[in-house]
Amino acid sequence: MCRGSDRAVSPVVGTILMVAVVVVLAAVIGGFVFGIDSPSERPPATSISITSERIGDGVAKNDAVVLEHQAGETFGRGRITVTIGPDEVFNSSVVEDIGGDGDVGARLQGLVVQVDPGAFNDLNKPGPGPPGDPDGNSSNVVVQWGDGIDHGDRLVIQERNATQSYDVIQAGERVEVVWTDESGQQFLLASGTVGSES
Numbered sequence: 001m002c003r004g005s006d007r008a009v010s011p012v013v014g015t016i017l018m019v020a021v022v023v024v025l026a027a028v029i030g031g032f033v034f035g036i037d038s039p040s041e042r043p044p045a046t047s048i049s050i051t052s053e054r055i056g057d058g059v060a061k062n063d064a065v066v067l068e069h070q071a072g073e074t075f076g077r078g079r080i081t082v083t084i085g086p087d088e089v090f091n092s093s094v095v096e097d098i099g100g101d102g103d104v105g106a107r108l109q110g111l112v113v114q115v116d117p118g119a120f121n122d123l124n125k126p127g128p129g130p131p132g133d134p135d136g137n138s139s140n141v142v143v144q145w146g147d148g149i150d151h152g153d154r155l156v157i158q159e160r161n162a163t164q165s166y167d168v169i170q171a172g173e174r175v176e177v178v179w180t181d182e183s184g185q186q187f188l189l190a191s192g193t194v195g196s197e198s
Contacts, residue, residue, distance in 0.1 A: 043179045043187035046072030050175050050192030063169035064140065064158040065089075065194060067177065074150045077110050079180050082155070084194065085173035087115045089123065089157050090145070111143055111157070116166040123168060124158045136160050171195040 047070040054062050065084060082090035090110045108125055113136065115122040127137025144153040159168050177190040 041181040043181070043189060044073040044075040046070075046075060046189060048177055048190035050177075050190055052169075052171075052194050052196070055169075055171050055195045059161065061159040061161045061165055061167050063194070064156055065169060065175055067145075067155040067157075067175075067190070069145075069149050069151055069153045071151060074148050075179070076147045077145045077149060078147075080110075080145070080149075080189075081178045081180065082157070083174075083176050083178070084157070084169055087168055088112055089115060089168065090155060109143065110145060111141075113160075115168050118164070118166065120162070120164040120166075121160055122166040124160045136162075169194055 049066075049068045049070050051066045051068075053064040053066060067082065077090075078092045080090065080092070081088060089112050091112060092110065093112065094109050111123065111125060113121040113123045113125050121136045124136050124138035124141045126139075126141040126143050128139060129137035138158055140156060141158050142154045142156040145155045157169075159165065171194050173194045175192045175194060176188060179187045179189050181187070
């Protein structure tokens with residue numbers, strides 16, 4: 001009698017194992033067919049140079065980082081984030097710069113001029129003023145990174161030389177250019193170190 005009950009278990013176990021194998025295979029094949037395992041987009045194939053200016057020149061808060069699209073695909077700034085150390089200095093934002101007279105002086109596309117929580121601009125913004133201009137304008141600041149960043153387009157991020165501003169750029173800090181796809185997955189496009197060329 002024991003022999004008959006042992007045989008009845010064998011077909012049940014075999015059926016359960018076959019169903020499990022079919023379910024696993026269906027999930028794997030479905031993942032490949034519907035593209036679940038691959039990112040929805042690929043990052044742009046591009047080359048971006050990162051250089052520093054005026055690092056260690058003896059002038060406090062005068063440093064600059066220059067990013068330039070060297071080669072590769074054209075891409076838009078809407079998915080780009082640039083960080084220097086822990087600080088985000090360029091992103092997809094558009095900020096209206098209110099001048100001393102209360103009027104909108106410029107629309108800053110991407111440049112994060114107020115880096116720390118304080119109410120004072122920490123980075124210079126593009127404008128006709130010399131570096132150290134009371135309004136925080138500097139002709140050294142270049143923002144060519146817009147909707148179609150292409151070969152030769154530059155982004156110059158420069159500290160504002162004022163006692164109230166936060167010292168954003170430090171020698172040895174890591175600079176990163178990150179592209180984010182629609183799903184939120186991030187891809188490093190370029191990186192370098194302040195004070196050395198990459």
